[in-house]
Amino acid sequence: MTTQILLAGVTGLVGGDVLRQRLADREWNGRVLAPVRRTLPISEARVAAIVAALADRAADGELYAQVSDRLAGAALDVYISCLGTTIKTAGSREAFIAVDRELVLRLAKLSFDLGARRAILVSSVGASRQSGNFYLRVKGEVEDALADIGFERLDILQPGLLLGARNERRPGEAVMQALAPATNVLMLGNKLRRYRAVEALDVARAIVVLSERSEPGKFVHEHDAILALSEELKVPASAR
Incomplete structure (x- = not known):
């Protein structure tokens, strides 16, 4: 049976790695459907770019129509959200919410309506709707709202600072990445x-492993659990 995954955030740091890691398994016969703003520079039968105006603050119904029209007839199994931006990149708190909360949840609801009963979300360590930090509060609101949609299995990854080369410039994050080896030792x-x-x-490897799990429930994965899951990808799928 072919597994169909809706992967949001495929052009980002984690999402891009998820796609590459998933496709690296030549025996995997599933399909990745990727909502994007422009065509992906990839020629692979197992990937379908769903081009839509995802960055604007379109009304729920308008956004739903854009993507759902392009997914007509699709039967989804898993929703994976690697969407994430910063207030500085987005330009305002409202624009940040439009991507990090509203878009994540709109696509989640769409995926559920198209049959997906498993969802995986990249959130952040410390996420809580009670947090005094705006960023972490929004992340917590997303986690809670996603849990209310009705997915039979929900995996939430809460990593700390993400290390890797981004397609966009984040000077402050670059400094923190450079200091990470030293700060990790102190933690x-x-x-x-x-x-x-x-x-x-x-994080991407952990997501690939989780995308193959179907046991029902809500699971939260922090730093050590993410690394353990990542190691599992090195084990043949038949032995997991």
């Missing part, structure tokens, strides 16, 4: 280890 004990920086590739 000892269970309470601090969860805040350690992690390679985006490890």
Whole structure:
């Protein structure tokens, strides 16, 4: 049976690695449907770019129509959201919410309506709707709202700082990445280890492993769990 995945954020740091890691398994006969603003520079039968104006603040119905029209007849199995931006990149808090909360949830609802019963979300360590930090509060709101949609299995990854080369410039993050090896060493004990920086590739590998799991429930994965899942990808699928 062919597994169909809706992968949001495929042009980003983690999403791009998810796509590459998933396609690296030549025996995987599934299909990745990727909502994007422009055609992907990839020629692969297992990937379909769903080109739509995803960056604007379109009304729910308008956005739903754009993507759902292009997904007509699709039967989805898994929704994966690697969407994420910053307030500085987005330009305002409202624009940040439009992507990091509204778009994530619109595509989640669309995926559910098209049959997906499993969802995987890249969130952030410390995410909570009770947080005094705006960024973490929005992430927490997304986690809670996603859990209410009705997915039978929901995996939430809460990594710390993501390490890797982005397509966009984030000077502040670049400085933090350079300091990460030193700061990681200082983060000892269970309470601090969860805040350690992690390679985006490890997060992507963890997502690929989770995309093959169907046990029902809600699961939250922090730093150490993400690394453990990443290691599993090195084990043949038949042995997992």
